[in-house]
Amino acid sequence: MTDKLTPLRERIDAIDAQILDLLSQRGRIAQQVGHVKAETDAPVFRPEREAQVLRGVAERNPGPLKNQDVQTIFREVMSACRALEKRVTVAYLGPAGTFSEQAVYQQFGSAVEGLPCASIDEVFRSTEAGTADFGVVPVENSSEGAINRTLDLMLATTTVISGEVSIPVHHSLMTKTGSMEGVGVVCAHSQALAQCQVWLNLHHPNVERRAVASNAEAAVMASQDATIAAIASEMAGEQYGLGVVQAHIQDDPHNRTRFVVIGTLQTNPSGRDRTSLVLAVPNTAGAVYKLLAPLATHGVSMTRFESRPARIGTWEYYFYVDVEGHRQDAPVARALEELHHNAAFFKLLGSYPVGL
Numbered sequence: 001m002t003d004k005l006t007p008l009r010e011r012i013d014a015i016d017a018q019i020l021d022l023l024s025q026r027g028r029i030a031q032q033v034g035h036v037k038a039e040t041d042a043p044v045f046r047p048e049r050e051a052q053v054l055r056g057v058a059e060r061n062p063g064p065l066k067n068q069d070v071q072t073i074f075r076e077v078m079s080a081c082r083a084l085e086k087r088v089t090v091a092y093l094g095p096a097g098t099f100s101e102q103a104v105y106q107q108f109g110s111a112v113e114g115l116p117c118a119s120i121d122e123v124f125r126s127t128e129a130g131t132a133d134f135g136v137v138p139v140e141n142s143s144e145g146a147i148n149r150t151l152d153l154m155l156a157t158t159t160v161i162s163g164e165v166s167i168p169v170h171h172s173l174m175t176k177t178g179s180m181e182g183v184g185v186v187c188a189h190s191q192a193l194a195q196c197q198v199w200l201n202l203h204h205p206n207v208e209r210r211a212v213a214s215n216a217e218a219a220v221m222a223s224q225d226a227t228i229a230a231i232a233s234e235m236a237g238e239q240y241g242l243g244v245v246q247a248h249i250q251d252d253p254h255n256r257t258r259f260v261v262i263g264t265l266q267t268n269p270s271g272r273d274r275t276s277l278v279l280a281v282p283n284t285a286g287a288v289y290k291l292l293a294p295l296a297t298h299g300v301s302m303t304r305f306e307s308r309p310a311r312i313g314t315w316e317y318y319f320y321v322d323v324e325g326h327r328q329d330a331p332v333a334r335a336l337e338e339l340h341h342n343a344a345f346f347k348l349l350g351s352y353p354v355g356l
């Protein structure tokens with residue numbers, strides 16, 4: 001067997017040497033890109049360019065590696081090359097071990113500076129103030145719907161959306177000991193409690209449920225007190241030394257959360273983009289129908305429509321609308337112009353590459 005393996009491993013060694021040489025060449029060119037950008041103060045992270053590179057490798061992938069796996073590799077290659085230009089700082093809802101942190105790495109690769117924040121508000125503040133280059137915030141969950149705080153802050157702040165990333169959300173019930181003996185309370189973020197309510201009703205109907213700031217915080221609490229159980233990701237459980245009582249307790253096995261990348265710079269077209277905006281109309285019969293007519297006229301597809309009560313002012317609701325395409329694409333540009341004209345309130349949140 002050794003005789004058969006040795007020549008194969010020699011070939012792998014030779015290929016690795018070539019890969020390393022090519023990676024070094026790529027890194028040196030990224031450094032040159034960094035110098036060109038520095039001359040004009042141009043932004044380091046270009047989400048549209050990274051989306052194109054990742055789509056390109058999937059299209060050209062000859063196999064046998066899976067598209068998802070080659071994309072993960074190239075995500076890391078770009079992350080390392082980008083860090084040669086500048087290591088970008090990304091604020092997220094901490095502490096470490098949250099799904100938000102996973103979303104940061106899925107979008108930016110691991111060569112980033114994560115900045116854990118205590119609340120979604122703080123993620124927005126850090127991004128607006130420039131303490132972080134970008135922020136990553138949850139915007140909707142497939143089981144529970146919109147994350148209202150994010151919607152409200154998108155409206156109230158000057159940040160724009162420059163990317164999106166969606167990740168599967170699997171919750172586990174965990175304790176210090178790995179058993180529920182002596183446990184009187186189960187802690188988690190309110191969204192996670194809601195996403196596991198059927199399972200909890202069935203298996204632990206008499207255990208008190210307590211909402212805390214994040215699942216990771218629940219994991220910290222459980223690691224310090226054997227009478228507390230936490231619902232969190234297994235990654236968070238590992239981080240804080242918890243034992244798994246039951247894995248995958250979320251009511252929907254396909255549960256996913258979509259996050260948006262917020263920043264201060266508009267993103268250029270990538271070829272497959274989405275545009276998010278907020279609209280309001282006076283509360284009269286047929287007003288919403290009339291408001292949205294330009295989308296149909298110009299053949300622009302709406303992928304999301306969400307309403308939030310307006311807490312002040314003349315209008316009853318704000319409508320959060322996502323459409324296919326970039327604001328610079330001709331049909332979208334024409335539809336936006338008409339929407340802007342018809343709406344009593346109009347705010348463009350940004351155009352950005354559709355997530356992988």
Ligand SMILES: C=C(O[C@@H]1C=C(C(=O)O)C=C[C@H]1O)C(=O)O
Nearest residue numbers: 033044045046049050078081082
């Ligand atoms: C090299 C660049 O800078 C960054 C790194 C990229 C890469 O490694 O391919 C792509 C886009 C940017 O986020 C670039 O803008 O082309």
